[in-house]
Amino acid sequence: MYVMSAGSVFVVLLVYVDDIIVTGNSEADIVRIKSVLSENFQIKDLGVLKYFLGIEVLYVDSGICLNQRKYCLELLSEFGYLGVKPVSTPIEQSHVISNKLSQNQTAVKDVTSFQKLIGKLIYLSITRPDISYAVQFLSQFMHSPKECHLQIALRLLKYLKQSPGKGILFKRENDFVLKGFVDSDWAKCLTSRKSVTGFSIFLGxxxxxxxxxxxxxVARSTAEAEYRAMCSACCEVMWILNLLKELCVESTLPVKLFCDSQSAISIAFNPVFHERTKHFELDLHFLREKISAGIVIPEKVSSDEQLADLFTKGLNGLQHDTLCHMLGMLDAFTV
Structure with a gap:
């Protein structure tokens, strides 16, 4: 990303290999930059941004919607799932695959096809936060997938069939306040007993x-797992703040991190070093330092309003749809 800021003129150039996006507040400077690029390189001007790296850009009344409908339909067609009956959630609410259960399952015969499917689902999750947890779960079994893992992957395709055009909406507004929702599912992995971190960061x-x-x-308590998740979210917030600074966007500090664990919040605000926290000392001091510097501030949120639940566990249909709506996901093709 290249930024030009001169007085009131602001232009951003985004380059990925041979694909380029240029935007800014001065049409004359944008035309000048494209002219300079054309003189030095052989380029093709495709006009207003519609597609970029397989991501479709739709301009709706409320803002801009990014989706991968064409990519999703091609994926469903490749695996013969265009006519399948859709399901309401990407993964079952009570899905449990222990090490013992997976050992009793037969191995997937075509491992390459499974890996190819998961790789495409990973790319699809760029605009589909609703499938992030299921894709994260399946990615752990790329080396030796079993039939139970394949069934979950095929269920995910059935979920995508429900609304292949769903994407994320960037609303047109003047609110540049950052906030985050962070959660963890303690000892989620039955094999390693490691926890799952999930967070979502909002700009406005x-x-x-x-x-x-x-x-x-491995976290020894649910409070420790939640605390480590807050540290991960804090790192992401710091990166976004630096990016906004380069884009000349002022954001209000401190950034609120909403967590549903009162124990983790208490540890973050408590300067006393005691026995229960000595085994995660680095994370302990990292988050406390950012709190004292006024960069982030943890706040309690009820479990019913915890958006990060979408990234840490399987949910029922009603909960899943509610959180997707709260995330601002939109299917512009059905509006």
């Missing part, structure tokens, strides 16, 4: 970043 009312990932170490 639009979600700009999210993650669902298994933690690298």
């Amino acid at each position: 009312s639009s979600v700009v970043s999210w993650k669902s990932k298994k933690q690298s170490v």
Whole structure:
């Protein structure tokens, strides 16, 4: 990303290999930059942005919607799932696959096809935060998938059939306040007993970043798992703040991190170093330092309003649809 800021003129150039996006507040400077690029390189001007790296850009009344409908339909067609009956959730609410259960399952015969499917689902999750948890779960079994893992992947395709055009909406507004929702599911992995971190970061009312990932170490308590998740979200917030600074966007500090664990919040605000926290000392000091510097501030949120639940566990249909709506996901093809 290249930024030009001169007085009141502001232009951003985004380059990925041989694909380029240029935008700004001065049409004359944008035309000049495209002219300079044309003189030095052989380029093709495709006009107003509609597609970029397989991502479709739709301009709706409320803002801009990013989706991968064409990519999703091609994926469903490739695996013969265009005519399948859709399901309401990407993964079952009570899905449990223990090490013992997976050992009793037969191995997938065509491992390459399974890996290819998961790889495409990972790319699809760029605009589909609703499938992030299921994709994160399936990604752990790329090396030796079993039939039970394949069934979950095929169920995910059935879910995508329900609304292949769903994407994320960036609303047109003047609110540049950052906030985050962070959660963890303690000891979620029955094999390693590692927890799952999930968070979503909002700029105004639009979600700009999210993650669902298994933690690298085993947490000894649910408060520790939640605390480590807050540290991961804090790192993401710092990166977004630096990016906004480069784009000359002022954001209000401190950034609120909404967590539903009162124990983790109490640890973050308590300067006393005691026995129960000595085994995660680095994370402990990292988050406390950012709180004291006024960069982030944890706040309690009820479990019913915890958006990060979408990234840490399987939900029922009603909960899943509610959280997708709160994330601002939109299917512009059905509006």
